[in-house]
Amino acid sequence: MFESKQNIITNVYPAWKYLLLVVITVIGLTYAMPNLFGDDPAVQVSPAKSVEFTAETQSKVANTLQAAGLPVKSSVFEAGHFLIRFENTEDQLKAKSVLKDLLGRQAVVALNLAPATPHFLRNLGASPMYLGLDLRGGVHFLMDVDMETAVSKAYARYVDEIKGTLREEKVRYLTVDVEGEAKNKALAVKFKDLPTMQAGLAVLNASYSDRFKFKTVEETASPQVLLSLSPKTIAETQKYALQQNINTLRNRVNELGVAEPVIQQQGDRRIVVELPGVQDTARAKEILGATATLEFRLVEEKGDPYRAEKTGYAPNGSIIYHFRDGKPILLKRHTIVSGENVVNASSGIDSQQGSSMVNVTLDGAGGRKMLATTKENVGNRMAVVFIENRVETIEENGVKVKNRITNKDVINAAVIRGQFADRFQITGLDSPQEAQDLALLLRAGALAAPMEIVEERTVGPSLGQDNINQGFMSVIVGFVLVLILMAWRYKMFGMVANVALTLNLIIIIAVLSMLQATLTLPGIAGIVLTVGMAVDANVLIFERIREEMRTSPIQSAIHAGYEKAFVTIADANITTLLAAIVLFSFGTGPIKGFAITLSIGIITSMFTAILGTRAVINLMYGNKRIQKLSI
Numbered sequence: 001m002f003e004s005k006q007n008i009i010t011n012v013y014p015a016w017k018y019l020l021l022v023v024i025t026v027i028g029l030t031y032a033m034p035n036l037f038g039d040d041p042a043v044q045v046s047p048a049k050s051v052e053f054t055a056e057t058q059s060k061v062a063n064t065l066q067a068a069g070l071p072v073k074s075s076v077f078e079a080g081h082f083l084i085r086f087e088n089t090e091d092q093l094k095a096k097s098v099l100k101d102l103l104g105r106q107a108v109v110a111l112n113l114a115p116a117t118p119h120f121l122r123n124l125g126a127s128p129m130y131l132g133l134d135l136r137g138g139v140h141f142l143m144d145v146d147m148e149t150a151v152s153k154a155y156a157r158y159v160d161e162i163k164g165t166l167r168e169e170k171v172r173y174l175t176v177d178v179e180g181e182a183k184n185k186a187l188a189v190k191f192k193d194l195p196t197m198q199a200g201l202a203v204l205n206a207s208y209s210d211r212f213k214f215k216t217v218e219e220t221a222s223p224q225v226l227l228s229l230s231p232k233t234i235a236e237t238q239k240y241a242l243q244q245n246i247n248t249l250r251n252r253v254n255e256l257g258v259a260e261p262v263i264q265q266q267g268d269r270r271i272v273v274e275l276p277g278v279q280d281t282a283r284a285k286e287i288l289g290a291t292a293t294l295e296f297r298l299v300e301e302k303g304d305p306y307r308a309e310k311t312g313y314a315p316n317g318s319i320i321y322h323f324r325d326g327k328p329i330l331l332k333r334h335t336i337v338s339g340e341n342v343v344n345a346s347s348g349i350d351s352q353q354g355s356s357m358v359n360v361t362l363d364g365a366g367g368r369k370m371l372a373t374t375k376e377n378v379g380n381r382m383a384v385v386f387i388e389n390r391v392e393t394i395e396e397n398g399v400k401v402k403n404r405i406t407n408k409d410v411i412n413a414a415v416i417r418g419q420f421a422d423r424f425q426i427t428g429l430d431s432p433q434e435a436q437d438l439a440l441l442l443r444a445g446a447l448a449a450p451m452e453i454v455e456e457r458t459v460g461p462s463l464g465q466d467n468i469n470q471g472f473m474s475v476i477v478g479f480v481l482v483l484i485l486m487a488w489r490y491k492m493f494g495m496v497a498n499v500a501l502t503l504n505l506i507i508i509i510a511v512l513s514m515l516q517a518t519l520t521l522p523g524i525a526g527i528v529l530t531v532g533m534a535v536d537a538n539v540l541i542f543e544r545i546r547e548e549m550r551t552s553p554i555q556s557a558i559h560a561g562y563e564k565a566f567v568t569i570a571d572a573n574i575t576t577l578l579a580a581i582v583l584f585s586f587g588t589g590p591i592k593g594f595a596i597t598l599s600i601g602i603i604t605s606m607f608t609a610i611l612g613t614r615a616v617i618n619l620m621y622g623n624k625r626i627q628k629l630s631i
Helices: 002-008 017-036 057-067 087-107 119-123 147-168 194-208 231-256 281-286 305-311 364-376 432-444 463-514 522-549 556-585 589-621
Strands: 040-045 075-080 079-087 109-114 137-145 175-179 186-190 212-217 223-227 262-266 270-276 294-296 316-322 326-333 344-347 356-363 379-397 399-415 421-430 453-461
Touching: 017 119, 017 463, 017 589, 040 087, 057 075, 057 079, 057 087, 079 109, 087 109, 137 231, 147 175, 147 186, 147 194, 147 223, 147 231, 194 212, 194 223, 223 231, 231 262, 231 270, 231 281, 294 326, 305 316, 305 326, 326 379, 326 399, 344 432, 356 364, 356 432, 399 421, 463 522, 463 589, 522 556, 522 589, 556 589
Parallel strands: 316 399
Antiparallel strands: 040 079, 040 109, 075 079, 137 270, 137 453, 175 186, 186 223, 212 223, 262 270, 294 379, 316 326, 344 356, 356 421, 379 399
């Protein structure tokens, strides 16, 4: 009876399963290997916008480094930029200084750690995992987007649009202004009488019913319609502001030349920015948090700016502004173009005056507006307004209060000598550094809303290395203890489980490398937890085999051990995987890192603990008459 049953259950895998296991093992080893070779200190040289590197540039760079006595390990010129590797950090730092002096503003020169992966692996697309801020060192910022200002700017943008709509429909209005504070804000459109107001309401309702809620006020001397942004429009405005700020920050980080930055949304109004390898927090804060932009307006030539400043009343259609020296000037309310229309900007020196300047290129819409304006206003003046927002903390009654301050200074007001469209120059800047920073901010784009740094953290390179060592040690210690315990408890089956556990770790690292994921300390914690979960599946299988051996032949016991333990293992892993998915969906940066490694580890451990170990066990014991198992 037993013999007949043993002949039926032979525990033999088809060839394709062994082939699948071999292929996955080879792929895992190949894509995990780059993590063994470490990094080379390197300098990354990228061209500034509107600059193109040529073979002549490559020769100049090589000759300059040779003249400075800096031995180069290797130099690669591809995708428009240089990646120059050095033997040590000292040569790397010297090379950065030398190349900055050589290329000046034509390039962005940044320190980098380039993977020392052999060429044959790089040709296969194999790269090591990125290391997060806590492992590599750098700066971390948590930035809060001022959503109230984003909504206020949305109201301000609609003022001119609503005026234009009413003019097109030939409905006369008195004023269109933003009124109220915070949540009680509204656009107040005033009319001279009730019939005109009713006509205006009909026009506004036809054009803006999907964006505003309307309310009429008829009891006043000038009847008015109050337009409040709908909740849906406010939500869309806030979402746009957050995404626009993320895009702008990415552009600014690219301009800084930081390798492997992390810029991601956190919650409904916050952004996390991590810059690995950056230690100069002052410079990073200055560029990332700056909300500087420009506006171009025509000068109001008819009014007297000094009288307007003294009385506090500007002529109709104009606003009082000031030059940086405090001198007043009247500008028209209508903005010709703003920083949002700028597609490129570069700093330079005005050859005629010897002062700093910025060369500006506008997009198509901005160019058309500028051409139309300059065509009609040759001989008149146009002013460039520099707008900067900043946050100051002041103390009121013993309580610290954050106060937002907006500075609007007129940089220059030059006479329009002829027509121009999308290319022109801005002069009157105080220093080359100011011109360079302004050009950078204009290239990167304007922030949709001001931001405030609510958390700032700096991780030193030495601390990052300590974290790597400790994290690596935690994985090794946990891994070795599990290997010893499994070998002692389950003998030959335990050794097979140890092989599967090793393969599991290799595949996890390979998958993370193939995805170019960023490994952080929480990610290491996820890997350590996965090691425990992977061995837990084998414990369930082996204990079930022991139990089945009391009543069944050995081949049947092996078969039943794997088959019957599968449901329990699947239940445990699926519930853990669901928890990891929830953590990834709702968690922040560190929690997402933990969830990613845990999810990958669960999937790979299911493969190695069930398919992997059974393939080896079948190879060793399948289709054989076994009297005793080493378990």
